Amino acid sequence: MITLFKNARILTMKSSEIFSGELAVKDNKIFYVGEHYDGEVPDHVIDCEQNLLMPGFKNAHAHTAMVFARSCADDLPLHDWLYKTIFPMEEKFEDGDIYNLTKLGILEYLTSGITAAFDMYFRVPEIVKASEELGFRSVCLATSSAEPISLLKERFETLNKPDALCSYVLGIHAEYTTEEERIKDVIKLAHELKAPIFLHIGETEAEVKGCVERHGKTPVKYLDSLGFFDYGGGGFHCNFFTDEEVEIFKKHNCYIVTCPCSNLKLASGIAPLYKYQKAGLTIAIGTDGAGSNNSLDMFKEMYLVSALQKVTNHDPSVMDGFDVLKMATVNGAKALGLNDSDVLDVGKNADIIMIDLKNPAMQPINNIAKNIVYSGSKDCVKMTMINGKVLYYNHEFFVDQDVNEIIEKANEITKRLKT
Amino acid sequence: MITLFKNARILTMKSSEIFSGELAVKDNKIFYVGEHYDGEVPDHVIDCEQNLLMPGFKNAHAHTAMVFARSCADDLPLHDWLYKTIFPMEEKFEDGDIYNLTKLGILEYLTSGITAAFDMYFRVPEIVKASEELGFRSVCLATSSAEPISLLKERFETLNKPDALCSYVLGIHAEYTTEEERIKDVIKLAHELKAPIFLHIGETEAEVKGCVERHGKTPVKYLDSLGFFDYGGGGFHCNFFTDEEVEIFKKHNCYIVTCPCSNLKLASGIAPLYKYQKAGLTIAIGTDGAGSNNSLDMFKEMYLVSALQKVTNHDPSVMDGFDVLKMATVNGAKALGLNDSDVLDVGKNADIIMIDLKNPAMQPINNIAKNIVYSGSKDCVKMTMINGKVLYYNHEFFVDQDVNEIIEKANEITKRLKT
Numbered sequence: 001m002i003t004l005f006k007n008a009r010i011l012t013m014k015s016s017e018i019f020s021g022e023l024a025v026k027d028n029k030i031f032y033v034g035e036h037y038d039g040e041v042p043d044h045v046i047d048c049e050q051n052l053l054m055p056g057f058k059n060a061h062a063h064t065a066m067v068f069a070r071s072c073a074d075d076l077p078l079h080d081w082l083y084k085t086i087f088p089m090e091e092k093f094e095d096g097d098i099y100n101l102t103k104l105g106i107l108e109y110l111t112s113g114i115t116a117a118f119d120m121y122f123r124v125p126e127i128v129k130a131s132e133e134l135g136f137r138s139v140c141l142a143t144s145s146a147e148p149i150s151l152l153k154e155r156f157e158t159l160n161k162p163d164a165l166c167s168y169v170l171g172i173h174a175e176y177t178t179e180e181e182r183i184k185d186v187i188k189l190a191h192e193l194k195a196p197i198f199l200h201i202g203e204t205e206a207e208v209k210g211c212v213e214r215h216g217k218t219p220v221k222y223l224d225s226l227g228f229f230d231y232g233g234g235g236f237h238c239n240f241f242t243d244e245e246v247e248i249f250k251k252h253n254c255y256i257v258t259c260p261c262s263n264l265k266l267a268s269g270i271a272p273l274y275k276y277q278k279a280g281l282t283i284a285i286g287t288d289g290a291g292s293n294n295s296l297d298m299f300k301e302m303y304l305v306s307a308l309q310k311v312t313n314h315d316p317s318v319m320d321g322f323d324v325l326k327m328a329t330v331n332g333a334k335a336l337g338l339n340d341s342d343v344l345d346v347g348k349n350a351d352i353i354m355i356d357l358k359n360p361a362m363q364p365i366n367n368i369a370k371n372i373v374y375s376g377s378k379d380c381v382k383m384t385m386i387n388g389k390v391l392y393y394n395h396e397f398f399v400d401q402d403v404n405e406i407i408e409k410a411n412e413i414t415k416r417l418k419t
Numbered sequence: 420m421i422t423l424f425k426n427a428r429i430l431t432m433k434s435s436e437i438f439s440g441e442l443a444v445k446d447n448k449i450f451y452v453g454e455h456y457d458g459e460v461p462d463h464v465i466d467c468e469q470n471l472l473m474p475g476f477k478n479a480h481a482h483t484a485m486v487f488a489r490s491c492a493d494d495l496p497l498h499d500w501l502y503k504t505i506f507p508m509e510e511k512f513e514d515g516d517i518y519n520l521t522k523l524g525i526l527e528y529l530t531s532g533i534t535a536a537f538d539m540y541f542r543v544p545e546i547v548k549a550s551e552e553l554g555f556r557s558v559c560l561a562t563s564s565a566e567p568i569s570l571l572k573e574r575f576e577t578l579n580k581p582d583a584l585c586s587y588v589l590g591i592h593a594e595y596t597t598e599e600e601r602i603k604d605v606i607k608l609a610h611e612l613k614a615p616i617f618l619h620i621g622e623t624e625a626e627v628k629g630c631v632e633r634h635g636k637t638p639v640k641y642l643d644s645l646g647f648f649d650y651g652g653g654g655f656h657c658n659f660f661t662d663e664e665v666e667i668f669k670k671h672n673c674y675i676v677t678c679p680c681s682n683l684k685l686a687s688g689i690a691p692l693y694k695y696q697k698a699g700l701t702i703a704i705g706t707d708g709a710g711s712n713n714s715l716d717m718f719k720e721m722y723l724v725s726a727l728q729k730v731t732n733h734d735p736s737v738m739d740g741f742d743v744l745k746m747a748t749v750n751g752a753k754a755l756g757l758n759d760s761d762v763l764d765v766g767k768n769a770d771i772i773m774i775d776l777k778n779p780a781m782q783p784i785n786n787i788a789k790n791i792v793y794s795g796s797k798d799c800v801k802m803t804m805i806n807g808k809v810l811y812y813n814h815e816f817f818v819d820q821d822v823n824e825i826i827e828k829a830n831e832i833t834k835r836l837k838t
Contacts, residue, residue: 070794072785075739108779111798264726265793267735295780295794300719307683316686320494360527361714361797363826364833366491374684375489375714378780378798379530379814395798395814407782414783 056115061286475534480705
């Protein structure tokens with residue numbers, strides 16, 4: 001099955017160059033990228049009308065099923081948000097809830113050109129089921145301390161197969177929510193598997209202070225002393241790192257995953273990303289969950305990754321738009337371990353989006369890449385293709401399930417969780 | 420000509436209540452809002468499918484034609500942005516350029532549910548022509564010191580007619596760019612006409628410092644000493660106001676027009692809106708021009724109006740989402756002098772938008788108003804109606820001109836301005 005995209009502008013993200021050309025997809029892989037395709041006759045031809053093909057965005061930090069909490073706990077103090085709203089609702093989860101809620105979150109990802117998410121949430125099999133049924137690429141992250149280490153190992157080995165749509169990465173929720181014994185057990189498994197570990201870290205000042213009180217060290221330093229980052233990994237949020245912690249992340253090639261919208265809305269803080277960038281750290285971008293953000297929108301995040309650094313560094317020239325686009329695509333893919341979904345190239349996964357350059361916000365054509373970061377919105381996403389399948393085109397979903405049913409089910413569940 | 424909206428959720432913005440009902444438009448006015456319409460037979464019925472009708476957004480600070488500068492001067496220091504890119508391009512304007520560029524900006528407004536803009540730019544007749552041809556509501560603002568005061572008076576009297584689509588407000592560009600003699604002349608005219616005056620003010624720290632050096636007073640205080648705000652008016656940006664200046668604005672019922680995206684991207688600062696809100700000032704929201712923002716997107720602005728106050732005040736409970744929605748609609752209408760376009764009510768202008776509640780970002784339905792502010796994007800705008808005419812529906816434009824021609828023309832002009 002060959003799909004040929006004709007009459008396209010193409011941004012492979014291997015460089016900042018944009019050229020006019022063609023791209024062919026065979027089954028789930030990119031088969032040709034160049035000026036003119038003259039191989040096997042395609043089964044399907046899509047005229048891009050000079051719109052832009054580029055790699056899909058990678059949401060490097062997500063709690064997809066948390067769409068239930070969207071706009072049901074806004075404008076509350078942090079403690080009330082978490083303990084009076086989010087936690088009590090999560091306690092009421094029944095079998096199938098996460099499966100159903102994840103599907104709604106995936107639909108939203110498709111509207112934002114997000115082709116993969118690093119999904120930190122409970123009940124991994126339900127996330128995998130939802131993702132596979134809709135054709136979405138989820139990288140699931142171990143998160144519950146209640147799960148035996150043997151289960152983590154089993155999932156790691158069974159889910160991480162070549163060419164599988166879903167994969168699995170080791171993690172803990174956070175230092176402040178995890179017993180030291182558990183942390184050590186996860187580290188032991190990571191060492192055995194030579195695998196990276198990810199976690200929420202440096203999100204709030206209170207978290208850092210608490211860790212220093214508990215362990216006499218800031219979180220990254222404490223975990224590093226246990227060998228946590230020996231095989232890489234990274235942190236979600238990373239708003240409050242000491243210079244020493246930046247160095248530890250650098251030494252272990254760990255990823256900074258920043259979530260600017262969520263951090264603003266929960267009043268956690270603004271990550272010093274320009275400092276991290278100058279130190280040579282690799283930065284990826286996540287939306288966090290819809291309970292705190294509240295949207296799952298890579299365009300909003302990209303804008304803020306750049307604009308917040310400009311204002312906090314009092315310098316509009318820092319954090320160049322193209323660097324941010326790289327964070328949202330290439331760096332995200334690396335952080336998620338999706339090395340075959342990073343750029344548009346022959347043999348890579350066909351995780352491709354089309355940006356509508358006829359949208360007024362993309363005009364006039366001065367600098368397409370910067371337009372996407374500084375002026376883009378979900379409204380500019382013309383197509384989202386994952387693993388060779390067009391799942392969203394011209395504001396319509398092409399998934400194998402009834403979209404209205406997904407929405408109804410999510411509302412039913414949310415209603416139950418709230419009562 | 421009667422258009423009936425059936426099966427709608429309706430948020431009039433007279434209160435935060437949302438009810439299921441019907442709304443009828445007769446010519447350019449709202450004719451009925453309530454549970455069930457049983458008046459004259461409508462010419463046209465629109466089934467809203469339980470989507471939301473609400474007043475359109477009012478863009479309270481814009482330089483619409485500046486779309487030419489979108490993404491052609493990003494990531495530059497402020498001085499280079501203004502003096503090496505923007506000003507030299509503006510010097511090359513020819514007759515018709517602003518007319519053509521304004522049309523592209525208007526198309527973008529329609530995609531964001533913006534039904535009126537407070538447009539501070541040169542060549543008012545070209546802005547009026549573009550607006551009237553496309554059916555958009557522009558409130559033009561005197562901006563050029565080169566125009567004789569008699570012309571300002573003439574425009575004020577000829578443009579401000581009942582039921583006209585475009586109107587005219589007195590203004591100066593800014594204190595630091597305007598000779599004192601000119602400022603005094605505009606004030607004299609404002610006193611004669613009993614009219615408000617608007618200007619850029621308190622945008623950067625350098626501007627405030629310069630004013631203190633020139634006049635021994637901060638900008639608001641200096642201008643107030645000349646009688647600038649005697650008939651109201653307001654300021655664009657307002658990032659750096661002293662407590663005394665807040666009091667002056669309060670005394671004269673002046674409007675704060677905040678432009679958070681632009682202020683971040685140019686590294687100008689973050690307005691202390693929560694302080695202004697507590698002081699009882701009325702806040703409206705603007706996008707500024709596409710040269711600095713770079714998008715003309717009320718959703719991005721609304722999010723930031725709230726989220727930036729939460730993070731800078733270290734309190735996620737400040738700047739409630741509904742208050743922000745009011746700023747973007749009702750307060751904006753007041754600032755623009757559009758008292759007939761503020762809410763959905765009988766006799767008001769039919770400046771109405773429909774929000775697509777089936778969009779995944781609007782689901783589940785927990786709190787619709789907060790969803791719009793915290794999770795909305797242009798992608799959620801299903802319809803934009805101005806003055807009784809549907810100009811945008813389901814991502815398609817219904818304007819009386821060829822959209823592709825508008826885009827081509829804007830590119831041609833931009834190319835010339837750049838060379």
